[in-house]
Amino acid sequence: MFTDLPLDELRRYRPPLPEPPGFDAFWHRTLDEARAHDLAPRFTPLDGGLTQLHVDDLDFAGFGGHRIRGWFLRPRAAAGPLPCVVQYLGYGGGRMFPHDWLLWPSAGYATLVMDTRGQSGPNRPGETPDPVGIAHPGIPGKLTQGLLDPDTHYYRRLITDAVRAVEVARGHPAVDAARIVVAGGSQGGGLALAVAGLVPGLAAALIDVPFLTHVRRALDVTDHGPYGELARYFAGQRDHVDTALHTLDHFDGLNFAVRATAPALFGTALRDDVVPPSTGFAAHHHYAGDKQLEVWRFNSHESGGGAQRTAEIRFLRKLFGG
Numbered sequence: 001m002f003t004d005l006p007l008d009e010l011r012r013y014r015p016p017l018p019e020p021p022g023f024d025a026f027w028h029r030t031l032d033e034a035r036a037h038d039l040a041p042r043f044t045p046l047d048g049g050l051t052q053l054h055v056d057d058l059d060f061a062g063f064g065g066h067r068i069r070g071w072f073l074r075p076r077a078a079a080g081p082l083p084c085v086v087q088y089l090g091y092g093g094g095r096m097f098p099h100d101w102l103l104w105p106s107a108g109y110a111t112l113v114m115d116t117r118g119q120s121g122p123n124r125p126g127e128t129p130d131p132v133g134i135a136h137p138g139i140p141g142k143l144t145q146g147l148l149d150p151d152t153h154y155y156r157r158l159i160t161d162a163v164r165a166v167e168v169a170r171g172h173p174a175v176d177a178a179r180i181v182v183a184g185g186s187q188g189g190g191l192a193l194a195v196a197g198l199v200p201g202l203a204a205a206l207i208d209v210p211f212l213t214h215v216r217r218a219l220d221v222t223d224h225g226p227y228g229e230l231a232r233y234f235a236g237q238r239d240h241v242d243t244a245l246h247t248l249d250h251f252d253g254l255n256f257a258v259r260a261t262a263p264a265l266f267g268t269a270l271r272d273d274v275v276p277p278s279t280g281f282a283a284h285h286h287y288a289g290d291k292q293l294e295v296w297r298f299n300s301h302e303s304g305g306g307a308q309r310t311a312e313i314r315f316l317r318k319l320f321g322g
Contacts, residue, residue: 003221003222003270003271003272003273003276003277004221004270004276004277004278005277005278007270007295007297010270010277010278010281011281013278013281013282013285014282014285014286015214015217015254015282017254017255017258017286018214018215018216018249018252018254018255019249019254019255020150020246020249020250023249023250023255026150026250027198030156030160031160031163031198034062034063034064034160034163034164037061037064037065038061039060039061039164039167039168039171040060040061041058041059041060041168041171041172042058042059042060043056043057043058043072043172044056044057044058045057046098048097048098048099049099050073050098050099050102051076052075052076052077052105053073053074053075053076053098053102053105054073054074054075054076055071055072055073055098056071056072056073057069057071058070058071058072058112058168060164060165060168061164062117062157062160062161062164062165063156063157063158063160063161063164064131064132064157066117066130066131066132066157066161067128068114068115068117068128068161068164068165069095069115069127069128070095070112070113070114070115070165071095071098071101071111071112071113072110072111072112072113072172073098073101073102073104073105073110073111073113074105074109074110074111074174075105075106075108078108080176081173081174081175081176081177082108082109082110082174082175082176082179083108083109083110083175083176083179083180083181083203083316083320084109084110084111084112084169084172084175084176084179084180084181085104085109085110085111085112085181085182085183085206085316086112086114086162086165086166086169086180086181086182086183086195087101087104087111087112087113087114087183087184087188088114088116088162088165088182088183088184088187088188088189088191088192088195089113089114089115089116089119089184089187089188090184090185090186090187090188091119091142091186091187091211091225091226092119093116093119093187094115094116094119094120094127094128095113095114095115095116095120095127095128101113103309104183107313107316107317109181109316110169110172110174110175112165112168112169114161114162114165115127115128116128116158116161116187117129117130117157117158117161118130118142118154119142130154130157132146132152132157140229141226141229142154142155142158142226142229143155143226143227143229143230144229144230144233144244146247147233147240147244147247147248148240148243148244148247149247150246150247150250150251153247153248153250153251155212155251156250156251158191159191159194159195159198159251162182162191162192162194162195163195163198163199166180166182166195166199166202178201178203179203179320180201180202180203181202181203181204181205181206181316182195182196182199182202182204182205182206182262183205183206183207183312184206184207184208185208185209185267185303185308186208186209186210186211186274186275186301187211187212187226188208189207189208189209189210189211189267189275190210190211190212190213190253192205192206192207192210193205193207193210193213193253193256193257193260193283194212194251194253194256196256196257196260196261196262196264196289197255197256197257197258197259197260198256198259200261202262203262203263203319203320204262204263204264204265204315204316204319205260205262205263205264205265205289206264206265206312206315206316207264207265207266207267207283208266208267208303208304208308209267209268209269209272209274209275209280209301209303210253210266210275210279210280210283211225211226211274211275212248212251212252212253213252213253213254213257213275213279213280213282213283214252214253214254214278214279214282214283215227215230215245215248215249215252215279216245217276217278217279217282218275218276218279219231221276221278222273222274222276224273224274225273225274225275225301226274227274230244253279253283254282254283254286257283257284257286257287257288258286258287258288259288260287260288260289261288261289262289263289263290263291263315263319264287264289264290264291264292265291265292265293265294265311265312265315266280266283266284266287266291266292266293266294267280267293267294267296267303267304267308267311268280268281268284268293268294268295268296268303269295269296269297269299269300269301269302269303269304270295270296270297270298270299271297271298271299271300272299272300272301272303273300273301274300274301275301280293281293292315294307294308294311296308
C-alpha cells in the first residue's frame with residue numbers, strides 16, 4: 001500500500017526548511033578541523049581476480065584523522081583521466097568485496113567506494129571502526145549516538161568522511177577532478193545529498209531514496225528502519241526531544257539540498273516505509289541545481305533497483321558522452 005501522501009500532493013510538497021542558526025558556520029568549522037589532518041591516502045594494489053580492472057585497497061584520513069577504508073577501481077583499458085563515481089553505502093552495510101562494485105567501472109568510470117565507520121556490515125565486520133566514544137547514551141544503532149549535541153553526533157563524523165572521500169578522488173592522477181559524481185541509496189543517498197551541498201564543483205549527484213532528510217516528517221509517518229531508533233529513544237527520553245531534533249537539523253538533507261548545484265538524478269518509491277516518499281520529494285523540490293526524479297509507484301525501499309541504475313547510467317552518459 002502507499003505509505004505517504006497521494007502522488008499529486010507529493011508533486012507539490014515543499015515544506016519549510018529546518019535550518020538551525022549557524023548551519024554554514026558549523027560545517028565550515030567541521031571541515032576546517034578535518035582538513036587540519038593530512039588526507040594521506042594510501043592506494044595498495046590488490047589482485048582481486050578482476051582481469052579488466054585495476055583494484056586498489058584504499059585508506060585515508062577522515063574526521064579526526066581517523067583512517068577510513070575503501071576500494072578504488074578503474075578499467076584497465078580506459079585512457080586519460082576518468083570521471084569518478086564516489087559511492088556511499090546504505091545503513092549497516094560495508095564495503096564488501098571489489099567484485100561487488102563492478103557497475104561503474106564496467107561503464108568506463110573510476111569508482112571510489114567509501115566504507116562506513118562503525119557499520120562495516122556482517123560480511124567484513126570491523127573494517128572501519130569508529131573510535132569516538134558515545135557522548136550521550138542512546139539505543140542500538142547510529143542515529144541516537146551523540147544525539148544531544150551537533151558536535152558529538154555520529155553523522156557529523158560520517159558526513160565529514162564522505163567529503164574527504166571526494167577530496168581523495170580529486171587527487172588521484174587517474175581521475176578528472178572536474179568530473180566527480182557522488183552516489184548512493186538510502187543512507188548513501190543522504191550522504192550524496194549532503195556532500196552535494198557541501199562540496200562545490202561536483203559534476204553530478206545520484207541520490208536514491210535519501211535517508212536523514214526531512215527528519216521531522218519521517219518521524220511522524222514511519223517507525224521502520226533507523227527512524228524507529230529515534231522513536232524508541234524519544235519514548236523513554238521525553239525531555240530530550242527538542243534538543244535532539246535541533247541536533248538533527250544540522251544533518252538534515254533539506255538544508256544541504258538548497259545549497260547543492262550539481263545536476264542530480266533522484267529516485268523515490270511510493271511504497272517505501274523506511275524512507276517515506278514525502279521526504280524524498282521534499283529534497284528534490286528544494287534542490288537548487290538542475291534535477292530529475294524517477295518515481296517508482298509499486299516499489300518499497302529497494303526503489304527502482306536495476307531500473308534506477310539504468311536511469312543513472314543514461315543520466316551520466318548524457319553528461320559525459322560515451
